[in-house]
Amino acid sequence: MSFYVTTPIYYVNAEPHLGHAYTTIGADILARHMRQRGEDVFFLTGTDEHGEPVAQAAEREGVTPRELADRNAQRFLDLMPKIDVSNDFFIRTSDERHTERVQEVMQRVHDNGHVYEGTYEGFYCPRCADFKTPTELGPGNTCPIHEIVLEVVTEENWFFRLSSFEGELLRLYEEHPDLIAPDFRRNEAIAFIRGGLQDVSLSRPKLDWGVPLPWDPEQVMYVWFDALLNYYTALSFARPGEDLTDRYWPANLHVMAKDILKFHSIYWPALLLAAGIELPKRMYVHGYLLMGEKKMSKSLGNVLDPFEAIDKFGSDALRFYCFREVSFGQDGSISTAGFEARYETELANDFGNLASRVLAMIDRYRDGVVPEGAEVDPDLADGEGGLGGIEVLVTGLLDRTEITRALEVCWGAVRRLNRYVEERKPWELAKADDGAELDRVLYNLAEGLRVVTLLLHPYVPRSSDVLLAALAEDSRELAAFGSRGGGQSVERIAPLFPKLS
Numbered sequence: 001m002s003f004y005v006t007t008p009i010y011y012v013n014a015e016p017h018l019g020h021a022y023t024t025i026g027a028d029i030l031a032r033h034m035r036q037r038g039e040d041v042f043f044l045t046g047t048d049e050h051g052e053p054v055a056q057a058a059e060r061e062g063v064t065p066r067e068l069a070d071r072n073a074q075r076f077l078d079l080m081p082k083i084d085v086s087n088d089f090f091i092r093t094s095d096e097r098h099t100e101r102v103q104e105v106m107q108r109v110h111d112n113g114h115v116y117e118g119t120y121e122g123f124y125c126p127r128c129a130d131f132k133t134p135t136e137l138g139p140g141n142t143c144p145i146h147e148i149v150l151e152v153v154t155e156e157n158w159f160f161r162l163s164s165f166e167g168e169l170l171r172l173y174e175e176h177p178d179l180i181a182p183d184f185r186r187n188e189a190i191a192f193i194r195g196g197l198q199d200v201s202l203s204r205p206k207l208d209w210g211v212p213l214p215w216d217p218e219q220v221m222y223v224w225f226d227a228l229l230n231y232y233t234a235l236s237f238a239r240p241g242e243d244l245t246d247r248y249w250p251a252n253l254h255v256m257a258k259d260i261l262k263f264h265s266i267y268w269p270a271l272l273l274a275a276g277i278e279l280p281k282r283m284y285v286h287g288y289l290l291m292g293e294k295k296m297s298k299s300l301g302n303v304l305d306p307f308e309a310i311d312k313f314g315s316d317a318l319r320f321y322c323f324r325e326v327s328f329g330q331d332g333s334i335s336t337a338g339f340e341a342r343y344e345t346e347l348a349n350d351f352g353n354l355a356s357r358v359l360a361m362i363d364r365y366r367d368g369v370v371p372e373g374a375e376v377d378p379d380l381a382d383g384e385g386g387l388g389g390i391e392v393l394v395t396g397l398l399d400r401t402e403i404t405r406a407l408e409v410c411w412g413a414v415r416r417l418n419r420y421v422e423e424r425k426p427w428e429l430a431k432a433d434d435g436a437e438l439d440r441v442l443y444n445l446a447e448g449l450r451v452v453t454l455l456l457h458p459y460v461p462r463s464s465d466v467l468l469a470a471l472a473e474d475s476r477e478l479a480a481f482g483s484r485g486g487g488q489s490v491e492r493i494a495p496l497f498p499k500l501s
């Protein structure tokens with residue numbers, strides 16, 4: 001089966017920060033997990049390069065929008081291998097192949113009768129590229145996200161008949177309750193629609209950094225329509241000479257934070273309905289990474305630089321920390337102190353030490369060969385944190401995009417394996433010369449470690465590759481506890497998560 005997963009495409013008006021890395025790593029965890037299950041995965045990320053947010057930032061810096069876009073898009077491109085993101089394509093909306101395809105789709109929307117010419121007046125946030133409705137405004141007519149005072153803008157432009165989709169959208173959310181998760185986000189979308197939809201302007205008259213409207217090239221397209229369509233257009237040119245649209249569309253999952261829920265839950269389905277394109281199957285809306293109490297955001301200037309965090313802790317630690325510390329779907333604070341604490345107690349002690357100990361004991365007591373012919377120990381397989389059926393549990397959670405809960409299940413198993421070492425005391429079994437019991441314990445530890453490391457692979461791809469190689473495991477397919485019988489030679493390893501200097 002195909003599995004097409006996307007991240008938002010990020011504005012190139014500034015450099016990437018940890019918030020961008022967070023969503024992209026989340027989508028990467030799902031993409032990697034699905035590949036382990038043998039699915040035909042396509043994973044898209046990229047940059048949103050047109051419109052006011054970029055044009056204004058370029059003006060402030062005294063460069064052209066193209067120069068700013070090229071410079072910052074490169075920073076996003078550089079980030080992906082740094083955080084071990086396995087995207088299959090990186091779309092840039094300034095790519096001509098994208099703009100041509102956007103024009104085709106929008107011409108269809110026009111020909112289907114969903115646009116008209118008119119005048120618009122309202123409070124406009126240039127950083128969001130969005131007119132705010134009275135209920136969305138912050139105190140003193142401010143943007144609730146950017147905390148800047150907004151001005152009333154009047155424009156002559158083209159409109160999209162969003163209001164005509166009210167009934168259809170409400171029906172859609174009623175008939176497809178899975179379309180947006182978590183549930184409370186779907187309820188927010190429904191409440192917004194029930195509050196009444198206004199038509200939205202589809203073009204900008206005074207801007208030249210964008211996609212010209214095919215039927216009125218004096219105007220450029222509203223950047224959100226240009227941007228949302230990336231999910232669809234990318235498939236037509238991601239592989240030279242090949243169109244992947246039939247293979248991967250409709251997308252299985254769009255991942256994003258709650259700041260752009262309105263665009264994805266209302267504008268996006270309405271636009272697709274207007275163009276006669278199938279709707280995506282599901283969207284998952286996560287919360288914010290906070291620094292202290294505030295959203296980490298480039299406009300508030302309180303961002304954590306992912307490049308610096310990786311230099312200090314490594315990319316696996318960053319990937320692990322974000323999803324362990326902040327429950328995916330909720331807001332949560334992160335801090336350097338919290339990062340260090342989890343690195344030491346969980347990665348270095350719980351997981352790293354378990355791996356080193358198990359491999360060292362097999363080396364010492366069994367010449368590095370995992371004992372053969374031993375049975376799975378029900379004490380390790382059953383109950384809370386048990387390894388029996390763990391892959392089914394984790395698979396089910398990740399099917400629901402429960403990235404943090406799936407990691408909690410894996411960590412429960414890591415801790416259970418540590419307790420098993422403490423309870424069975426292989427060093428005492430070795431002294432007492434209890435060969436059969438020692439065989440059984442060592443086999444169970446090696447097998448348990450293999451199974452849980454395969455499940456952890458999408459979260460910590462680098463260290464799990466090292467550990468799986470030491471465990472003589474070539475495949476990355478998920479495995480059931482007890483499915484490998486032993487007999488393989490394993491090797492000791494250097495600490496997976498060395499002490500921080």
Ligand code: ME8
Nearest residue numbers: 008009010011019023048227228256257288289296
């Ligand atoms: O909105 N916590 O781009 P953008 C968690 N171009 N996630 C965060 C975050 C935080 N503090 N800060 C940013 C745009 N993000 C549009 C999207 S899509 C067709 C167009 C992540 O650069 C999160 O995924 O402002 C959020 O939705 C996205 O970055 C916004 O990125």
